[in-house]
Amino acid sequence: xxxxxxxxxxxxxxxxxxxxxxxxxxxxxxxxxxxxxxxxxxxxxxxxxxxxxxxxxxxxxxxxxxxxxxxxxxxxxxxxxxxxxxxxxxxxxxxxxxxxxxxxxxxxxxxxxxxxxxxxxxxxxxxxxxxxxxxxxxxxxxxxxxxxxxxxxxxxxxxxxxxxxxxxxxxxxxxxxxxxxxxxxxxxxxxxxxxxxxxxxxxxxxxxxxxxxxxxxxxxxxxxxxxxxxxxxxxxxxxxxxxxxxxxxxxxxxxxxxxxxxxxxxxxxxxxxxxxxxxxxxxxxxxxxxxxxxxxxxxxxxxxxxxxxxxxxxxxxxxxxxxxxxxxxxxxxxxxxxxxxxxxx
Amino acid sequence: xxxxxxxxxxxxxxxxxxxxxxxxxxxxxxxxxxxxxxxxxxxxxxxxxxxxxxxxxxxxxxxxxxxxxxxxxxxxxxxxxxxxxxxxxxxxxxxxxxxxxxxxxxxxxxxxxxxxxxxxxxxxxxxxxxxxxxxxxxxxxxxxxxxxxxxxxxxxxxxxxxxxxxxxxxxxxxxxxxxxxxxxxxxxxxxxxxxxxxxxxxxxxxxxxxxxxxxxxxxxxxxxxxxxxxxxxxxxxxxxxxxxxxxxxxxxxxxxxxxxxxxxxxxxxxxxxxxxxxxxxxxxxxxxxxxxxxxxxxxxxxxxxxxxxxxxxxxxxxxxxxxxxxxxxxxxxxxxxxxxxxxxx
Numbered sequence: 226x227x228x229x230x231x232x233x234x235x236x237x238x239x240x241x242x243x244x245x246x247x248x249x250x251x252x253x254x255x256x257x258x259x260x261x262x263x264x265x266x267x268x269x270x271x272x273x274x275x276x277x278x279x280x281x282x283x284x285x286x287x288x289x290x291x292x293x294x295x296x297x298x299x300x301x302x303x304x305x306x307x308x309x310x311x312x313x314x315x316x317x318x319x320x321x322x323x324x325x326x327x328x329x330x331x332x333x334x335x336x337x338x339x340x341x342x343x344x345x346x347x348x349x350x351x352x353x354x355x356x357x358x359x360x361x362x363x364x365x366x367x368x369x370x371x372x373x374x375x376x377x378x379x380x381x382x383x384x385x386x387x388x389x390x391x392x393x394x395x396x397x398x399x400x401x402x403x404x405x406x407x408x409x410x411x412x413x414x415x416x417x418x419x420x421x422x423x424x425x426x427x428x429x430x431x432x433x434x435x436x437x438x439x440x441x442x443x444x445x446x447x448x449x450x451x452x453x454x455x456x457x458x459x460x461x462x463x464x465x466x467x468x469x470x471x472x473x474x475x476x477x478x479x480x481x482x483x484x485x486x487x488x489x490x491x492x493x494x495x496x497x498x499x500x501x502x503x504x505x506x507x508x509x510x511x512x513x514x515x516x517x518x519x520x521x522x523x524x525x526x527x528x529x530x531x532x533x534x535x536x537x538x539x540x541x542x543x544x545x546x547x548x549x550x551x552x553x554x555x556x557x558x559x560x561x562x563x564x565x566x567x568x569x570x
Numbered sequence: 571x572x573x574x575x576x577x578x579x580x581x582x583x584x585x586x587x588x589x590x591x592x593x594x595x596x597x598x599x600x601x602x603x604x605x606x607x608x609x610x611x612x613x614x615x616x617x618x619x620x621x622x623x624x625x626x627x628x629x630x631x632x633x634x635x636x637x638x639x640x641x642x643x644x645x646x647x648x649x650x651x652x653x654x655x656x657x658x659x660x661x662x663x664x665x666x667x668x669x670x671x672x673x674x675x676x677x678x679x680x681x682x683x684x685x686x687x688x689x690x691x692x693x694x695x696x697x698x699x700x701x702x703x704x705x706x707x708x709x710x711x712x713x714x715x716x717x718x719x720x721x722x723x724x725x726x727x728x729x730x731x732x733x734x735x736x737x738x739x740x741x742x743x744x745x746x747x748x749x750x751x752x753x754x755x756x757x758x759x760x761x762x763x764x765x766x767x768x769x770x771x772x773x774x775x776x777x778x779x780x781x782x783x784x785x786x787x788x789x790x791x792x793x794x795x796x797x798x799x800x801x802x803x804x805x806x807x808x809x810x811x812x813x814x815x816x817x818x819x820x821x822x823x824x825x826x827x828x829x830x831x832x833x834x835x836x837x838x839x840x841x842x843x844x845x846x847x848x849x850x851x852x853x854x855x856x857x858x859x860x861x862x863x864x865x866x867x868x869x870x871x872x873x874x875x876x877x878x879x880x881x882x883x884x885x886x887x888x889x890x891x892x893x894x895x896x897x898x899x900x901x902x903x904x905x906x907x908x909x910x911x912x913x914x915x
Contacts, residue, residue: 254737257758261740323698327691346672349694350739353668356701357732364726373718380725381709387702392599394695395606413602 232560239293239303240286246311250362251355264351265358268322268339282334287565288422289314292430294558295444298549301434305369309379309429312363316383317422319355320390322348327398356387363429371433379432386425393417400484405502408489412453420452431548443548450541451562457534458566460485464518465527476514479521486533487526494524538566577905584638584648585631589616591656595707596700609696610703613667613684627679632910633767634659637775639903640789643894646779650714654724654774657708661728662767664700665735667693672743701732708774716778724777731770738762745829750847753834757798765797776893788893795886796907802879803911805830809863810872821859824866831878832871839869883911 251269253262266272270283289310296306324330325338326345332338340348363383366376396414400406427448431441462471463478464487471477478485482505492498492505501520509517521527541562545553553559592614598607611617615628634655641651669675670683671690677683685693708728711721741759745751772793776786807816808823809832816822823830827850837843837850846865854862866872886907890898898904 257755258737258740260744261737320698323694327694345690346743347740349668349672350736350743353697353701354733354736354740356698357729357736360705360725360729361733364722364729367722373722376722377709377712377718380705384702384705384709388699388706391695391699391702392603392606395603395692395699398691398695399605410602 231555232557232564235294235297235557236290239290242304242307243286243289243293243310243314244283246307246365247315247362250311250315250358250365261351261354264339264343264347265355267342268318268351268355270334274337274342281336284318284334286314287561288317288426290561291423291448291558292426294556294561295427295430296434298552298556298558299431299434299436299440299444301430301436303434305366305371305435306430306433308363308365308369308371309383309433310426311365312359312383313422313426313429315355315362316359316387316390319352319359320394322352322355324394326352327394359383366433369433375432375435379429382425382428382432386421389417389421391417393419393421405492406484406489408486408493411484411486411489415453415456416449419456420449423452423455424448436548440548443544446544447541447548447562450537450544451566453537454534454541454566457486457530457537460487461527461530461534464488464521474511476511476518479514479517480509480511482509487521487530490529491521491524491526494526497523534566576900577902577909580639580642580902581635584635587649587652588631588634588638588655588659589628591652591710592660592707595656595660595703595710606696606699609684609688609692610700612687613663613696613700615679619682619687626681629663629679631659632906633662633771635906636768636793636903637771639901639906640772640775641779643897643901643903644776644779644781644785644789646775646781648779650711650716650780651775651778653708653710653714653716654728654778655771656710657704657728658767658771658774660700660707661704661732661735664697664704665739667697667700669739671697672739704728711778714778720777720780724774727770727773727777731766734762734766736762738764738766750837751829751834753831753838756829756831756834760798760801761794764801765794768797768800769793781893785893788889791889792886792893792907795882795889796911798882799879799886799911802831802875802882805832806872806875806879809833809866819856821856821863824859824862825854825856827854832866832875835874836866836869836871839871842868879911 247269248271251262251265253259263272263276267274267276270281271278273279273281292310292313293303293306297303321333322339325333326340326348330338331341339351363379366379393414393416396410397418400414424445425448428441428445431444436444460478463483463485464476466473468475474480479488491501497520504517504520545559545562549556593616596607596610596614598604608617608621612619612621615626616623618624637655637658638648638651642648666678667684670678671685671693675683676686684696708724711724738759738761741755742763745759769790770793773786773790776789781789805823808828808830809821811818813820819825824833836846842865849858849862849865890904890907894901
């Protein structure tokens, strides 16, 4: 795809440097505590279960790429933002380790999760260690010539984001036991769980790249909006996505009873909601799916979700234009955002 | 005790202000996420299980008091160090939440632990939230007039300490499955688990109080040494403490098979070690205790531990004198340290 050249070129140049930066932060310490760090390396996709170096699925490193691109977009040298890029990716990975324990997930990226291999107590502690090292990563900004006031502002942003992540996680875990979840609370949850870190990644890149406060805030809003679109599109695809493209069963999120935006919206429908609530409370097999999808179709759940996504997409792009002016058009940042937002799977 | 007047006066003045500082940092947010913060309040001893405000055992707040006293001792206004004092105490409490999960402990300070009341997933997340808010606490130094460079140095110290805590915890958890634990690794463990945070508390207080680097480092060493003495004395009392004073059974740590310094030292004794190892591998009842204590007495375990404690005590007091000069004598900091070190329970 010729369109993506700018993005792919950027990623090819900076992803290896990002990995090197993170490897420097998560480097092995004395032999006595080597295993603590080796477990981090396993989780990051740098080592196998026996701690032999290898190349495994690392995830897409979307957040740090956004961070580095934001730095470049405001005229900064991306290397200056490597400490922040490493920090957001290490923080994201810490949160995945604890998520996997909290959700009881046994695999991630086609490998056993940390807790299944080394037990819950060690996995909690490895996550805590990576949380601390995310801060250590950001503090390396000093060595890249970031001024004290700017670095402190970055630490403030990062800390606010860390607290927001735990708020989002708090709400998400509560959904399992809550009798009913409102659309408003759901949006508050994805705000914390998905949007806050993407927004912070962009703001930190801009901040370390030397942007003024107005530009930094606009990029923060860009990140927040595309984070929300990303999650809402994920919810739409989870119900109406093409199984041939998504690789998941049709109506997958309905079968899994996932409390996602369209379903929660339909449950608030005064006409259809109560019936849908009853039906979702019973056992659901694939043969029930057409009936449930029909109930959803009797509400404006799909168009509501599409409209929410379109709204945040538009707001996000407006914030990007506000931040970068005409140069936003065709910038790697826009291309990456478009790729994220227009995905079908 | 007339001796302690200086210390008690200081604590009476500053403990309420410390609580107020921490309450400001851990203040309730919007109603949607209130419970996340209410669980923190429960753990801190500010609320009951129904989140009604109350006064519960909060622990002794030793670390933040040390931090504030270090600030005063170097000529600073203790209020300047309140952000650091709050940060170390919130960090300590975060680590207790995760510790309780990791050890499966159902009670702490005579109340049910967080995970027994609200489940492991929420308890992990409450800990993570407090970890983030410990940083938020420290960042409030800006509002107390701490300069940028000094605040960044404090954040570096704090981050190094956070990582060290997880290293200590890693080693401690490993002891349960390790066939043998050397004295060297044990000392490395208490270095991370106990000494690092006490040392950082003192260094941060000095740093925010305006101390020069030499004084700050000397107070760091003071904290490290007294942290080590504190733990080693705890180990000695756990075996040879007077039950009438400690409130625990004689030889309590032997009965619990606790891998503490005297026992590990005795296990390394070429003559007695192998036999002791066999005996510790079998069921232990109180009637076995005299025999086991006799085996310990055939080694120099007790005097070794006493000598280690005395060594670190001496080194700690030397570091304190180095930091404060003649004013160290009788300062609240010395009195608190003496109280900690000379305890019999």
